[in-house]
Amino acid sequence: MELSVTDLRELVTALSQSDIVELTLKSSGFELTLRKPGAMVSVVAPAPIAPQTAGESAPNSPPVAEPVSASPPATPATPPGKSSDLLAITSPMVGTFYRSPAPEEPAFVGVGDRISSGQTVCIIEAMKLMNELEAEISGEIVEILVENAQPVEFGQTLMLVRPV
Incomplete structure (x- = not known):
């Protein structure tokens, strides 16, 4: 079984x-376990095979576990050089960022x-579903860090917001 990105x-x-708390996929080549909330994702893959010399058999190594954090990447709420009073609006999922409800319509918000x-600030498209992202804070949009129609990570x- 192969999984693409x-x-x-x-x-x-x-x-x-979904309401699923844990999902495990097993195959002869790997094991993938997804847990929520904020749990760890474990990937078990075969160990790399060392080059062989003539007459030498390949070692039979056990699989190697490579934990990958499922929590958001450690990014500061304010990029270096920015005022520390700014708060970040972050993506709750992997998807595509859209500033407006349709290409010909105006953006939800601007700098x-x-x-x-509770105000809608953008849309994140994931698996062909359009998910409106509502602000959890009130304030002024200081910077929009993602271009329209660009992929975003969890x-x-x-956006950076100066609370009022």
Whole structure:
């Protein structure tokens, strides 16, 4: 069984949007376990095979576990050189970032706009579903860090807001 990066992203998104707490996939080549909330993702893969010399048999090594954190990447809420009073709006999932509800429509928010808690600030498309992202804070949009129609990762900072 092979999993592409797209397949893995879809699994993570589906898990985050469901009531499933843990999902384990096993194959002869690997084992993948996804747990939520904020749990660790374990990938078990065969150990690399060392080059062989003439007459030498390949060692039979046990699989090696490589833990990969499922928590958001450690990114500061404020990039270096920015004011420390700014708060970040981050992506709750892997997907594609859209600033407006449709290509011909105006953006939900722009730099300098005042937002209030509960206001839609963008859309994250995941698995062909459009997920409106609502602000959890009120304030002024200081910077939008992602271009329209660009892929985003779970926990990636999308916008910086100066609270009011």
